Amino acid sequence: MAMLQQELIVRGEQVERIFINYQEKKYVVNRQYQRKLIWTIEEKQSFIDSIIKGFPIPIILLAEPLGRKDGTLEIIDGMQRMNAIMSFITNDFSFDGYYFDLNTFAMTKDLLDRKVIAQKTPLLDRNLCLAIASYPVPLSIYEAAERESVEEVFRRINSGGRQLSRQELRAAGATNMYAECVRKISARVRGDTSNSDLLLLSEMQKISITNKELDYGINADNVFWIANGILTKEQLRQSRDEELVADIVAYMVSDKPVASRTELFDDYYGATFPETVNSKARFDVIDQAIKKRSVELVDLDYQRVHDAIILLLNQARTTFSGLIFPSGNGGNPVPRYFQVVFLALHDLIIKKSMVVSDSTGLIARLRDYGKSIQIQDGGRWGAENRSKTVDALIGLMQGFFENDQNPDPAKVHWITKFQNLLTNSITEQAAYDFKQGFYNLDPSPSFDERSFEKIMETCAAIANIGRKHKGYVLVGVAENAKTATRVQEVFGSQPKSYNGFHITGIDHEASHAEKNIDQMFQDITNRVERSALSEPLKSYITNHLKCVRYYDKTVFVFEIVGQDSPSHLGGKWVERQGAQVKDIPPDRIGALFERFR
DSSP states (O other): OOOOOOOEEEEEEEHHHHHHHHHTTOEEEETTTOOOOOOOHHHHHHHHHHHHTTOOOOOEEEEEETTOOSOOEEEEEOHHHHHHHHHHHTTSSOBTTBBOOTTSSHHHHHHHHTTSSOOOSSBOOHHHHHHHHHOEEEEEEEEEEOHHHHHHHHHHHTSSTTSSOHHHHHHTTOOSHHHHHHHHHHHHHHTOOOSSSEEEHHHHGGGSEEOTTSOSSEEGGGSHHHHTTSSOHHHHHTTHHHHHHHHHHHHHHOSSOOOBOHHHHHHHTTOOSSOOHHHHHHHHHHHHHHHHHOHHHHHHHHHHHHHHHHHHHHHHTSOHHHHHOTTOOTTOOOHHHHHHHHHHHHIIIIISOEEESOHHHHHHHHTTGGGGOOOOOSSOBOHHHHHHHHHHHHHHHGGGEEEOSSOOGGGSBOHHHHHHHHHHHHHOGGGEEEESOSBOOSSSOOBOHHHHHHHHHHHHHHHTTOTTOEEEEEETEESSHHHHHHHHHHHOOOOEEETTEEEOOSHHHHHHTTOOHHHHHHHHHHHHHHSOBOTTHHHHHHHHOEEEEETTEEEEEEEEEOOSSOOOBTTBOEEEETTEEEEOOGGGHHHHHHHTO
C-alpha cells in the first residue's frame, strides 16, 4: 500500500533572520522529548568556528504542529545548534576571547540601544560578525505535523551516533504513566522544572544545567546528584539521573523486589523492538502499578523520602557520599549506594508510615555505612541481592523511627517542590508572585490589610491568564535582597537563600502576633473566605491554601487555577502583564471573556 508523503519545505535561512524570529518568540521546545541544553562552551565555540569558516552544518529540522495557531515552530532537531548561535549573538560567551559586535545588524543594535543586551568586549572583527549574520543555516520545516509523527521523527533522527543517550531515546515520546512519573520526579530533583512542557527556546537556557563558564541556568555543581557525589557531570549529561530515578521508582511501586538492568528499562518505557510477549507484559505491569498508586502520589512519595535525605544531610553538614564514605570513595560515583539508602527510607517512611525520632542517631548509623553495603558489580543487579541489601539497612535504621501519629502529606517538608516553584517562576513570571509576609515592615509591625488585598487581586489576575492555567503566590519569600534585609532588621529573622531567592518565612510574624502557625493559617483562611474574590476561585484557593515547611521556614502557598470563566475581585477585573497586575479597561473585558471560550 502506498504511503502518503509528507512535503517538507527546505531552505537556507540567514542567521540574522533566525535571530529576528528568535526575538519574536517563534521557536519553541517541547520538553516531553527535548530534555535539556547540554553543549559545553567548547562545543558551542567549535560550532561558531564552523560558521565563521563557512563550513556546512547539519540541517535544522522544525515542525509546525497540526492545529498550532500562534505561528510558532517546534524544534525537532538542532536545539543545541540554535542555542549556540543565539547565545553567541547575545554575548553569553566569546569566540577566541572576542564577543559578537551588537552593532552588526539592526535588531541587535536596537537591543543594545534599549539596554536589553549589554555589549561585552573585546569585539570580534566586524567582517567576521557580518559573515556570521549572513551565514545561510539549512532549515527543513515539517508542516501540519501530527504529534506522534513529530516524536517518531525525533527518535529516528537521534537513534544513531552519540546525539542522545540510551535513556533519552527511551524517554523520547514515551507517554505511559511510568515514563511521565520518572520525567516529573527527575526534573524536580535536578531543579529544571517548568510550568509548561512547551517553552520558548530563549527560556530553555534559564533552566538548563550549565557549567561555571556559562553564566546562566542552573550550575551543575549545585545539582543534587553532583553536589552529593552520587553521579558525575558526564553521567548527568547522559541522563543517567533519569535512569537512576527510573530504577528507584520501579522498585518503589512493584509488589515484589525487581532486578536492575538496562533491558528492563527498555521494557518499562515500551522501547523494546521488536516487542515480545515478555516485554509487553513488563510494560503493562509497571504501568498498572503506577496507575494503582497514581502519578501524583508516587511523585509525592519520592519527594517525602528525598526531602528526608536532604534534611539529614543538612543536619550532618556533609554530602551523601561524605556521609557513607567519610574517608572518601576514590572520587567514584555512588548511585547504587544511594538506591539502598533511599529504598530503605522509603520502606520506613512510606510503607510503614513512620517518622524519624532520633535524627542524630540515624546520622551516626549511616556514617561510614558505605563499606557495609554489598553492591553487586556489573551492569545487572539481581532482585534478591538488591532486596537483601535494602532489608539489612531497614533493620539497622528502624530503631531511630517511630510511628507517625499524624500523617498529613500537605504538611511535609516541601524542600524539593518549593525549590521547583521558585525555578518555574523564572520562565513564567506572570503565573508567580512573592510577598515577604502578611505584616508590614514598620518599626511596630502590624497586619498589612492593603498588602493582603493585593494578594487577592494577584490571585484573580493569575486566574485570568487562562482556563486551567496554574499559578502561585508565595508568602514568606522576599521580592528582593533589600526587602529580605529589612525583614531581618525588623524581626531579627535570618533569611535562607536559594538560587537568588530570599526565603524569609512567616514564623517571626506568628511569634510577633503571639499565635502559633495553625492559628495563623486559620486566620488567613478566614480572610480569604471574607474577601471579595469571585466564586468559584475563592473556594478553590481556600481549599488549596497550604502552609509548608522549607527547612526551618514556614511559607504560605496560595495555589491558583484559571476557572471556566474569568475571575474578579469585587467587580474589579485585572490581569497579569509580566510580573505586574493591571486593571482591564471596559473596552477589553470582551477580549478577556473570549480568552476563556
